[in-house]
Amino acid sequence: MKFVSTRGTGEPVGFFEAFANGLAPDGGLYVPEYTPLLPSDLLIDEALPYPALAWDFLTLFDSDHDAEDLISLVDKSYGDFSDTMSAPLTQLSANLYVLELFHGPTLAFKDFGLQLVGNLFEEQIKRTGETINVLGATSGDTGSAAIHGLAGREGVNVFILYPKGRISKLQERQMTCTGAKNIFPIPIEGTFDDAQRIVKELMGDLDLKEKLRLSAVNSINIARILAQSIYYVHAFMQLAPDDRHNVNFVVPTGNFGNVFAGWLAYKMGLPVDRFVVATNQNDILYRLFTTGEYSESEDVSPSFAPSMDIQVASNFERFLYFHSDQDGDKTTELMAKIKTEGSLEIPNFDPDIFTATRSDDAEILANISRVKEEFDYTVDPHTACGFQDIDPNQTTIVLATAHPAKFPEVIKKATGEAVTEDSLEALKKKRQKRHNLKATPAAIQAFIEKNSA
Numbered sequence: 001m002k003f004v005s006t007r008g009t010g011e012p013v014g015f016f017e018a019f020a021n022g023l024a025p026d027g028g029l030y031v032p033e034y035t036p037l038l039p040s041d042l043l044i045d046e047a048l049p050y051p052a053l054a055w056d057f058l059t060l061f062d063s064d065h066d067a068e069d070l071i072s073l074v075d076k077s078y079g080d081f082s083d084t085m086s087a088p089l090t091q092l093s094a095n096l097y098v099l100e101l102f103h104g105p106t107l108a109f110k111d112f113g114l115q116l117v118g119n120l121f122e123e124q125i126k127r128t129g130e131t132i133n134v135l136g137a138t139s140g141d142t143g144s145a146a147i148h149g150l151a152g153r154e155g156v157n158v159f160i161l162y163p164k165g166r167i168s169k170l171q172e173r174q175m176t177c178t179g180a181k182n183i184f185p186i187p188i189e190g191t192f193d194d195a196q197r198i199v200k201e202l203m204g205d206l207d208l209k210e211k212l213r214l215s216a217v218n219s220i221n222i223a224r225i226l227a228q229s230i231y232y233v234h235a236f237m238q239l240a241p242d243d244r245h246n247v248n249f250v251v252p253t254g255n256f257g258n259v260f261a262g263w264l265a266y267k268m269g270l271p272v273d274r275f276v277v278a279t280n281q282n283d284i285l286y287r288l289f290t291t292g293e294y295s296e297s298e299d300v301s302p303s304f305a306p307s308m309d310i311q312v313a314s315n316f317e318r319f320l321y322f323h324s325d326q327d328g329d330k331t332t333e334l335m336a337k338i339k340t341e342g343s344l345e346i347p348n349f350d351p352d353i354f355t356a357t358r359s360d361d362a363e364i365l366a367n368i369s370r371v372k373e374e375f376d377y378t379v380d381p382h383t384a385c386g387f388q389d390i391d392p393n394q395t396t397i398v399l400a401t402a403h404p405a406k407f408p409e410v411i412k413k414a415t416g417e418a419v420t421e422d423s424l425e426a427l428k429k430k431r432q433k434r435h436n437l438k439a440t441p442a443a444i445q446a447f448i449e450k451n452s453a
């Protein structure tokens, strides 16, 4: 399998190169050159162990690893998730299920992508003999998942910027308490956007990027998307055979990454009736699927579901490419229009398979409390967006993107109860290590130079 850029230029590349590049050289995102079909036994059989399914899936896209190396890669990535099912499907009522994606080391779904990414970086360092400095900015979950995917590995140091005082205390502890020598959490004054701007400036200087051997772990990496498609198949396989029809997946999302991964599985033959795109008050995707217009908002409005507080749905370009019949020129033209005008009326937009919901903070609280009362089940504020306007006549699977104990204040507010989780409690006793730096590219650059892998 080869991967091509959504902007249509450049030679197709293999899995290793698409992974290592992240962004394609023409500024586009990598997509598979064609869509392989899921092996039909996956749609009939009982659920496989997660690593076995991951192998069956990834082998369709990855022609660079030999079979045995791919087995070892998926075992290393998913073998020790705390629940052996890795993504268990929990039934709440006759036709309502929750897919729990929070059993990885940092208790959010990003572990699925970033555990794999961590192992891929390790292989890349062995293969090329070149060390790597990973640089990223986070509003919480991505940074901690990346750190846990890479902590303690040889040949890679990890520098993660985050806005001081603006991520949850537990999210901060997940980054600062690893005890690993190769991890450098960097709180800066300002917002997530300020942190992101510094990262973009340093990464945008191609000479510097090469000199410091900088790599990114951002959500547009095709390896992360493929890793996320797998759990949609896994969810389907856990349904009883009689229930495997008219399935709705409800996906709490901000940048369209998670829901695009599901849509890819659908294109590969997974029988899905509908994807419900569940946003918080930062509702660019809700507005898109209800009006056909993609229009970026001026500001991010901080919500109870902070990992979905975004202005730009960066993975949407992949969908736009397929919507444009895989025409790179057309996609380039549409993306340019978004860039200059800040908005785009999508031509011939008929989102048959997508619907959308939106939850403001009051609705997030109400959903947490209602789900608790009705089903005696606690959902985190992101997952709570998925419980908005559920169609009672459909088999519905809501993706639970984080463990509720990561957001104890909001849960307390909604239900009056405290939620805890052992690994998070243990963090409270550990020493924090972080590096307060000035929020300038020069200060960050000097720090990386001094602490480079």
Ligand SMILES: *Cc1c(COP(=O)(O)O)cnc(C)c1O
Pocket: 108, 109, 110, 141, 142, 219, 252, 253, 254, 255, 256, 257, 258, 259, 307, 308, 382, 383, 401, 402
């Ligand atoms: C990152 C994140 C999301 C949003 O994911 P997308 O990539 O925007 O689809 C939702 N919930 C949680 C808990 C997250 O960490």
